[in-house]
Amino acid sequence: MAGRTGAQRPNGATQGKICQFKLVLLGESAVGKSSLVLRFVKGQFHEYQESTIGAAFLTQTVCLDDTTVKFEIWDTAGQERYHSLAPMYYRGAQAAIVVYDITNQDTFGRAKNWVKELQRQASPNIVIALAGNKSDLAQKRMVEYEEAQAYAEENSLLFMETSAKTAMNVNDIFLAIAKKLPKNEGGGPAPSRPGGVNLNSQQTQQSEGGCCK
Amino acid sequence: MSELGEADFGLTTFFARSHPNDKCGANGLPLTPNSIKILGRFEHLKTISHENLCKYIDIQRGKHERLLVVTEHYQQTLKNVAKSGKYSVEENLVTLAYEIVKGLAYLNKRGITHRNLSQENILFNKKGKVKLSEYGLYYMTEYGANVAFPIGHPQYLSPEVLCEYPVQYDEHSESEPSVLTPTGPKSDVWSLGLILLEVLTGEEFWGDLTMPQTFFKILSFVNSDIHPLDAISKDLDIESQVKTLSRDFMDFLRKCLSASPMDRANPTELMDHSLFRDLRQKNSKTKNGHRLFSSDLRSLDLELPVLGQNGYNKDYNEDHLSLRTMEEVYYLWQLAGGELFGALKREGLVKTKPPIHLLPYYSTLDGEVFGQRRDQAELLDGTIITLSQEQLRKRLSEIDETAYYPLLEDENSQVTTNLPSSPSNSDISETASLPLVIREKDVEYQFHRIILYERLIKGYPYKKSHIWREARVDIPPHVRAHVWAAILEVEGDIYARYDSIDKETPTNTDRQIEVDIPRCHQYHELLSSPSAHAKFKRVLKAWVVSHPQYVYWQGLDSLSAPFLALNFNNEALAYSCLSAFIPKYLHNFFLKDNSQVIQEYLAVFSHLITFHDPELSNHLEGIGFIPDLYAIPWFLTMFAHAFPIHKLVHLWDTLLLGNSSFPLCIGVAILRQFRDRLLTYGFNECILMFSDMPEIDIQRCVQDSIKIFCSTPKSATFRQHAREPNKPGTSSSRPNISYYSRDYNEQPKSELSMEPVKVEELKTEKCCRISAEDLIEMGELCGPSSSKSPTKRKPNSRPMIIVIDIRNPEDYAKGAIPGSINIPFPSAFSPEGDLNPCAAVNVLNQNKQQVKVIVGSRGKNANNFAADLVRLGYHKVCVLHKGIDVLRSTNILTVPPADYF
Numbered sequence A: 001m002a003g004r005t006g007a008q009r010p011n012g013a014t015q016g017k018i019c020q021f022k023l024v025l026l027g028e029s030a031v032g033k034s035s036l037v038l039r040f041v042k043g044q045f046h047e048y049q050e051s052t053i054g055a056a057f058l059t060q061t062v063c064l065d066d067t068t069v070k071f072e073i074w075d076t077a078g079q080e081r082y083h084s085l086a087p088m089y090y091r092g093a094q095a096a097i098v099v100y101d102i103t104n105q106d107t108f109g110r111a112k113n114w115v116k117e118l119q120r121q122a123s124p125n126i127v128i129a130l131a132g133n134k135s136d137l138a139q140k141r142m143v144e145y146e147e148a149q150a151y152a153e154e155n156s157l158l159f160m161e162t163s164a165k166t167a168m169n170v171n172d173i174f175l176a177i178a179k180k181l182p183k184n185e186g187g188g189p190a191p192s193r194p195g196g197v198n199l200n201s202q203q204t205q206q207s208e209g210g211c212c213k
Numbered sequence B: 001m002s003e004l005g006e007a008d009f010g011l012t013t014f015f016a017r018s019h020p021n022d023k024c025g026a027n028g029l030p031l032t033p034n035s036i037k038i039l040g041r042f043e044h045l046k047t048i049s050h051e052n053l054c055k056y057i058d059i060q061r062g063k064h065e066r067l068l069v070v071t072e073h074y075q076q077t078l079k080n081v082a083k084s085g086k087y088s089v090e091e092n093l094v095t096l097a098y099e100i101v102k103g104l105a106y107l108n109k110r111g112i113t114h115r116n117l118s119q120e121n122i123l124f125n126k127k128g129k130v131k132l133s134e135y136g137l138y139y140m141t142e143y144g145a146n147v148a149f150p151i152g153h154p155q156y157l158s159p160e161v162l163c164e165y166p167v168q169y170d171e172h173s174e175s176e177p178s179v180l181t182p183t184g185p186k187s188d189v190w191s192l193g194l195i196l197l198e199v200l201t202g203e204e205f206w207g208d209l210t211m212p213q214t215f216f217k218i219l220s221f222v223n224s225d226i227h228p229l230d231a232i233s234k235d236l237d238i239e240s241q242v243k244t245l246s247r248d249f250m251d252f253l254r255k256c257l258s259a260s261p262m263d264r265a266n267p268t269e270l271m272d273h274s275l276f277r278d279l280r281q282k283n284s285k286t287k288n289g290h291r292l293f294s295s296d297l298r299s300l301d302l303e304l305p306v307l308g309q310n311g312y313n314k315d316y317n318e319d320h321l322s323l324r325t326m327e328e329v330y331y332l333w334q335l336a337g338g339e340l341f342g343a344l345k346r347e348g349l350v351k352t353k354p355p356i357h358l359l360p361y362y363s364t365l366d367g368e369v370f371g372q373r374r375d376q377a378e379l380l381d382g383t384i385i386t387l388s389q390e391q392l393r394k395r396l397s398e399i400d401e402t403a404y405y406p407l408l409e410d411e412n413s414q415v416t417t418n419l420p421s422s423p424s425n426s427d428i429s430e431t432a433s434l435p436l437v438i439r440e441k442d443v444e445y446q447f448h449r450i451i452l453y454e455r456l457i458k459g460y461p462y463k464k465s466h467i468w469r470e471a472r473v474d475i476p477p478h479v480r481a482h483v484w485a486a487i488l489e490v491e492g493d494i495y496a497r498y499d500s501i502d503k504e505t506p507t508n509t510d511r512q513i514e515v516d517i518p519r520c521h522q523y524h525e526l527l528s529s530p531s532a533h534a535k536f537k538r539v540l541k542a543w544v545v546s547h548p549q550y551v552y553w554q555g556l557d558s559l560s561a562p563f564l565a566l567n568f569n570n571e572a573l574a575y576s577c578l579s580a581f582i583p584k585y586l587h588n589f590f591l592k593d594n595s596q597v598i599q600e601y602l603a604v605f606s607h608l609i610t611f612h613d614p615e616l617s618n619h620l621e622g623i624g625f626i627p628d629l630y631a632i633p634w635f636l637t638m639f640a641h642a643f644p645i646h647k648l649v650h651l652w653d654t655l656l657l658g659n660s661s662f663p664l665c666i667g668v669a670i671l672r673q674f675r676d677r678l679l680t681y682g683f684n685e686c687i688l689m690f691s692d693m694p695e696i697d698i699q700r701c702v703q704d705s706i707k708i709f710c711s712t713p714k715s716a717t718f719r720q721h722a723r724e725p726n727k728p729g730t731s732s733s734r735p736n737i738s739y740y741s742r743d744y745n746e747q748p749k750s751e752l753s754m755e756p757v758k759v760e761e762l763k764t765e766k767c768c769r770i771s772a773e774d775l776i777e778m779g780e781l782c783g784p785s786s787s788k789s790p791t792k793r794k795p796n797s798r799p800m801i802i803v804i805d806i807r808n809p810e811d812y813a814k815g816a817i818p819g820s821i822n823i824p825f826p827s828a829f830s831p832e833g834d835l836n837p838c839a840a841v842n843v844l845n846q847n848k849q850q851v852k853v854i855v856g857s858r859g860k861n862a863n864n865f866a867a868d869l870v871r872l873g874y875h876k877v878c879v880l881h882k883g884i885d886v887l888r889s890t891n892i893l894t895v896p897p898a899d900y901f
């Protein structure tokens, strides 16, 4: 169990700058948020991926040119009821992936609501990506690619159709986010960990994300 | 429950149809293996219990979709018996027909069609009673859809079965093969008619015909004008024998052998046939049966045998094991080393071909294959292996016969502390001290425990407190389902209650339930079967519908999984256990707005961590690893989302005996088990570690939880959102086993008790508060009182607490708690944050093991002082709720001795 610090890519993480970003996944239950994270972080796919209660946390590091980008990923529970917990996770996030299931129109509607909420409540320069997951089930498609793409353009979101099952576009969407994230200026909103009222003051250095060291 | 009697255990094996390798279902995920589907359906067969039917006992999966089925079995078949010509006598034939019809009618009532009746699977026990077997194959394979072989004996198939569309499946289509209209029970009646004719004449019909010829013959009856009975008699030249039969019998046969199912009787109708007039009367219905947790009068039909009458004396059976249920004996058989696959191998039934022989001749690049021969092993092999009970009987041979009938001592006699109270030999008490895993594998130990529990459960609810006592030792897996229900105090007519709940009408939680179920404990073979999913859905919907004040939160599925797995064939009990569990441990956790409830719970959890492990608490808080981030799934599901079921049951065996605060101690025990790692980890590593629960030693965790619980002052886990006692005064009927099981909120309240504190305030505090009551009791400030707190101590040892009064010396001198030390807060700490040395501090340091109760007056000083002690690594630090003022009304406070200063 040791050394589970988010598998580092070979020959990464040694040279160049290291950037740390907080990323949150949002979307209706069972659209495949946890599956996308698992695919990205461990390269695996579990057919019977357990449902998420509250939220789960994983990390993964990617290399972009000479920069190492470390994602701290919060995978949230999709059930509407857990909605009230969500701000605790997207607060201070530099990036968000809003996921829907291309075989289910309702989940696309829910995704749009998440985008709206993020635009209103999250950090102003948050990078939002829209992921139409389960693209392997194209024959069951209920949300047209064009429709989603048009919506993404209107709202200046990154957009890709992904499949956690086949791995299609999974790394790509995280990479695209990494590329879009600001890596040069030293500022950026310091991410705060979700949680108790009185804790922000006690955050230690290691949580200063959004900038390069 | 059927007794073993002289039954053997019979083992058969067959293969489920395997799915093509890469085939996926409509959701893009792999299809549920057919063997799993069968496993799920098989469970229903276990509930089939009738005097003329062999019981289904167990099913296991082997490699390559192999299934191994264990049933009640007898050596004598109709085929053998008929050879004697016994059935040319009509009377014998009528009895035979009656017993078969009885079995079929029962199956009919339970929704099962045999479809496979033959002379080989009509068995007789030693008393000559008919026992049908193999009647479940058609049912468990989803009417043949899950196997690649046809079911039924060709010569006995009824015309409508032959007209049926065979099971069709297209390897490339997405949809699963399914049988549109499963054959009804009337087809069994046709087979019965033919079999009766066969044994009457002593001939085997159409033995020399090929299968198509046989089918052709049977189908020819459909369009013919003459009754099939006449046609068959003529065809086989048996008219003379048939003519000897009585009119009643002829009529009976005609009803069986009607070509059209419309004209044919079903088994239930046949029961009422005039042919059976006399037999029906003889068939008395005295059964001392009673279903647990139902409201039937359990002694209504009870007939006590009278010594010397009805052969009671000569019925005395020396083989006590044979009076135990088949399930129980089979369970013990396995513990005694019985193993199915080994038995199969010994009999040469595991035929493996080198894989190269199974390769197709030709394959295209697209993966289409040609010339792949069908593996003969996939066909049904009718062999039945008798499993020898010898080894088991040898293992149990030393056991005294009185051990089969343990006496239950009455309530007030000795309270068993650690040993099972079964009056068995001393070995058992020795075994009782071994680790649980060993005890669970020890056939003798389990034998004693099962027998004891089985008696106790029969006496439930009267034996409730005895069950509690025994459960503190351990709970045998074989009886766990009922023991849990007893501990959860499930009572009353649970079946009627469950039946009356609407589990079908769509609601808006359906979608969530439907997406959660296929993700819930799916490594568990049984829970991953379609039958389980249907049950899951009903149980969850039933709970949501009947608890309108609550809602479905993701996690409720995990919570119900253990109950369903244990009570797979008893949804009502699974539901009742779930419904009893939630108010006990998760009161108001499923409110639509549960944030206050959960926040308070987590705040108390933090306090407990600090109380027991300040170093860990300091570290975790320093890195921001707060319970909100990892512990919500733990507590919301009572760890059912964190552990696999086989581990969870051991945790819950103990959890169920504890009160509603006990789970908090489990949480602390889990952290303590990983303490060394956590202390070296930063935030990311910590949270990753719990993102999926690492391997844990559950037994150690359970032991630690108990220790933690016992060293926690009871009021420290006070939660205002915990359940209030139902009705004041009428304390629950729960046995008063110990503090362990009672809730703080169930105690009478006084001004010295805990009171609600705002969650926001709780969260700002680092240490727990304790009540004045606890202080008085633990400090023994007014003599030995009624024991309310878990913390007990041996006489003549130091008091378990040390009271630290942090007020200024003047106030202290005016009146203080006897034995308390005074460390005034303003001068207590040096600028570096260390305790300034003084006499009182020395006393404190000499009493590091004691619970430290910080007493102040109003204000935050006491909390801050406590937090500082924690920072310095002092453990077991708590604060007196409401400070010194709360004690003014008591006459405890005294002026400290003059020499104190």
Ligand SMILES: Nc1nc2c(ncn2[C@@H]2O[C@H](COP(=O)(O)OP(=O)(O)OP(=O)(O)O)[C@@H](O)[C@H]2O)c(=O)[nH]1
Residues within 6 Å of the ligand: A027, A028, A029, A030, A031, A032, A033, A034, A035, A036, A046, A047, A048, A049, A050, A051, A052, A053, A076, A077, A078, A079, A133, A134, A135, A136, A137, A162, A163, A164, A165, A166, B027, B028, B029, B519, B554
């Ligand atoms: N065919 C297909 N199935 C997928 C894909 N991604 C996820 N799934 C399946 O969809 C189901 C739900 O996936 P999860 O990852 O648990 O969904 P989630 O969004 O995390 O759900 P919550 O935790 O309830 O919010 C699982 O059974 C996955 O196996 C995909 O790309 N293709």
Ligand SMILES: [Mg+2]
Residues within 6 Å of the ligand: A033, A034, A035, A050, A051, A052, A075, A076, A077, A078
């Ligand atoms: Mg998830």
